[in-house]
Amino acid sequence: MTRHDLVGKVRDLGRYTTDREAEGVLRAVLAALGAQLVGDERCDLAAVLPDEARTVFAAQIPLTEPVDARGFVDLVARALGTSPAEARWHSGSVLAALDEAAGRSLTDRVLAQLPPGYALLFGRAQLATAA
Numbered sequence: 799m800t801r802h803d804l805v806g807k808v809r810d811l812g813r814y815t816t817d818r819e820a821e822g823v824l825r826a827v828l829a830a831l832g833a834q835l836v837g838d839e840r841c842d843l844a845a846v847l848p849d850e851a852r853t854v855f856a857a858q859i860p861l862t863e864p865v866d867a868r869g870f871v872d873l874v875a876r877a878l879g880t881s882p883a884e885a886r887w888h889s890g891s892v893l894a895a896l897d898e899a900a901g902r903s904l905t906d907r908v909l910a911q912l913p914p915g916y917a918l919l920f921g922r923a924q925l926a927t928a929a
Contacts, residue, residue: 799899801848807898812891820891825854826877827892830870832858839908846900867915886919894921 799807809820828847832855835843840860844852865873868882875885897905897920909917917924 799846799848801850804848804851804895804899807895808892811894812888814891823878823888824851824892824895826874827889828855829858829877830873830889831893831896832856833861833873834864834870835908835911836860837911839904839911842904843896843900843908846904864912866913867919870916870919889919890921893919897921 805817805820808824814820828851844856847855871882871885871889874889875882
């Protein structure tokens with residue numbers, strides 16, 4: 799996927815009026831996500847990103863423990879200077895585009911590494927595991 803393709807997908811999903819707006823949202827969400835992931839999932843996700851997006855994502859130092867989904871949205875809200883409701887929309891727009899770019903298998907692995915609640919941000923149902 800090229801940079802243009804990814805920005806266009808985010809723009810379409812988020813209903814942003816300009817590429818510049820979609821690019822800003824993409825950068826903020828990728829930075830927040832880059833701080834959450836480690837290991838093979840981090841490397842594999844970086845590999846499917848276009849160069850500019852990969853740089854933003856990979857420049858983040860991973861936290862020792864990922865924040866929960868609400869904390870993630872709060873990080874995005876602070877980065878963009880928006881409300882949590884707007885940040886949820888922005889996060890969902892970018893993460894749904896990443897789900898498409900990365901494919902179901904990689905996204906499943908990413909979600910397995912993150913705390914519960916992230917699936918909804920990726921546009922997926924949050925399924926409970928059977929006891």
